[in-house]
Amino acid sequence: AQKVTQAQTEISVVEKEDVTLDCVYETRDTTYYLFWYKQPPSGELVFLIRRNSFDEQNEISGRYSWNFQKSTSSFNFTITASQVVDSAVYFCALSVPSNDYKLSFGAGTTVTVRA
Amino acid sequence: DAGVIQSPRHEVTEMGQEVTLRCKPISGHNSLFWYRQTMMRGLELLIYFNNNVPIDDSGMPEDRFSAKMPNASFSTLKIQPSEPRDSAVYFCASSFRGSNYGYTFGSGTRLTVV
Numbered sequence: 001a002q003k004v005t006q007a008q009t010e011i012s013v014v015e016k017e018d019v020t021l022d023c024v025y026e027t028r029d030t031t032y033y034l035f036w037y038k039q040p041p042s043g044e045l046v047f048l049i050r051r052n053s054f055d056e057q058n059e060i061s062g063r064y065s066w067n068f069q070k071s072t073s074s075f076n077f078t079i080t081a082s083q084v085v086d087s088a089v090y091f092c093a094l095s096v097p098s099n100d101y102k103l104s105f106g107a108g109t110t111v112t113v114r115a
Numbered sequence: 116d117a118g119v120i121q122s123p124r125h126e127v128t129e130m131g132q133e134v135t136l137r138c139k140p141i142s143g144h145n146s147l148f149w150y151r152q153t154m155m156r157g158l159e160l161l162i163y164f165n166n167n168v169p170i171d172d173s174g175m176p177e178d179r180f181s182a183k184m185p186n187a188s189f190s191t192l193k194i195q196p197s198e199p200r201d202s203a204v205y206f207c208a209s210s211f212r213g214s215n216y217g218y219t220f221g222s223g224t225r226l227t228v229v
Contacts, residue, residue, distance in 0.1 A: 033215045033217070035217045037220075043204060043222065043223050043225070044220065044221075044222045044223065045206065045208075045220040045223075047217055047218075047219070050215075050216060050217055052215065091158070093217070095215060095217065097215075100165075100170070101210075101215055102148075102160065102163065102171075103160075103217060103218060105157065105158045107157045108157060108158075
């Protein structure tokens with residue numbers, strides 16, 4: 001079975017602070033895919049990134065960066081110099097071929113950035 | 116591409132009434148998913164279809180819930196009769212079957228049953 005754990009329920013920061021969201025996953029598949037989605041207050045689910053299990057390179061996209069570490073089964077997400085517009089719920093998700101690539105979501109982390 | 120289109124965006128109904136939620140997936144996508152989001156349970160997969168055929172409906176909470184996909188461009192999720200505990204945001208998503216690229220989600224339908 002697949003499982004995604006986001007241990008942080010809520011994080012509150014002041015603008016310009018960095019914030020790191022933790023994601024730990026469990027799977028027996030050797031091939032798997034990890035995702036982050038953002039859900040702003042407007043409610044839609046927005047795709048942020050996809051990472052496959054064979055690519056452990058960290059990725060940076062603007063103020064967003066992701067740290068994938070297979071040794072610890074983690075796929076953490078950092079927002080650098082946070083802004084009020086980053087306030088949202090962030091979901092980590094996992095898909096594996098043995099489960100027909102269905103997405104298994106974590107519980108989400110609510111990030112509040114205060115001005 | 117217009118993305119995944121859901122209607123209505125908001126629905127308020129009285130307990131006991133029938134509710135129908137609608138979804139138009141992205142053209143060419145052959146997998147469609149219905150999710151429910153609540154504070155207590157987070158994002159739950161209710162049912163998914165591959166090539167218009169229901170594959171796994173184990174997440175459908177009760178017989179009051181039913182879903183159909185009569186063709187590749189349309190799906191419905193029906194609740195009959197509705198109850199206050201059905202109040203939630205219902206998301207539809209689509210993808211290419213077997214794709215490891217994740218899903219594209221619709222904007223969701225916020226259902227309130229009073």
